[in-house]
Amino acid sequence: MTTQQPVALVTGASSGIGKEVALRLVDAGYQVVGTSRDASKLTGSDGLTFVDLDVSSDASVAAAVEHVLGQFGRLDVLVNNAGIGSAGAAEELTVAQDQKVIDVNVLGVVRMMKAVLPHMRARGRGRIVNVSSIAGLVPQPHMATYVASKHALEGYSESVDHEVREHGVRVVLVEPGPTSTSFDGAMVRPAVLLPAYAQQRQTFAEVMADSIKDGDDPVTVAKVIVAAVMDTKPKLRYPAGVTAGRVSVLRRFAPARVFDKQIRKINRLAG
Structure with a gap:
């Protein structure tokens, strides 16, 4: 039976951003x-049901x-919206761990x-609507x-958009x-830590903790996602939150040398 109401499927809707998006779409x-x-x-509730899904499984997606x-x-x-993070210096993560992140965040989409x-x-x-990150820009x-x-x-989203727009x-x-x-809390983390990155690791943990503590409320992001769903003349990209808006502008207009210096300053890395 075909319902007259529009239907939305939201991945990763058990908590956080996904949960807020689901409620607001209802x-x-x-x-x-x-x-x-x-x-x-x-x-679930009126207008909201849940289904099992592992985006890393072809059969589960189908x-x-x-x-x-x-x-x-x-x-x-x-x-x-479903996704996982990674933390650790690049050479500390195994290829299998890298593949896990890519399998969920890219191939899952x-x-x-x-x-x-x-x-x-x-x-x-x-x-x-693909939930990316300012990390997709910087x-x-x-x-x-x-x-x-x-x-x-x-890159994938922008390319496919051109294919299907007509x-x-x-x-x-x-x-x-x-x-x-x-x-x-759900990040992929290395099992073996290299001493060479000990100081950077500690600094990264402090920077990450501060950014999460001062981060946007999931509701803020959810409202932007719903706006992207409802927009009759959709834009390709929707920065969500004050920091995302600032970083997006900085990435587009700041000279490369200035931008590079700012990244190192934010992450408390030696000049």
């Missing part, structure tokens, strides 16, 4: 399906999208988009793999800055 009149690795622990289409007969919006695009294209309409020492994943997401589908990016969530 308020905006959407039937929302949120996802989690273990949806049995979550309680099953989740088929569930939505089978239940509602349509899918208007996909919000790719690729899987989701490949699963929903045939339906959206056939209907001649659809909106995909470097961040001790988060190289995470940063690489977000840079890749930016079919009534838009792919847009939301770029949050530091946000007060449990993000840092």
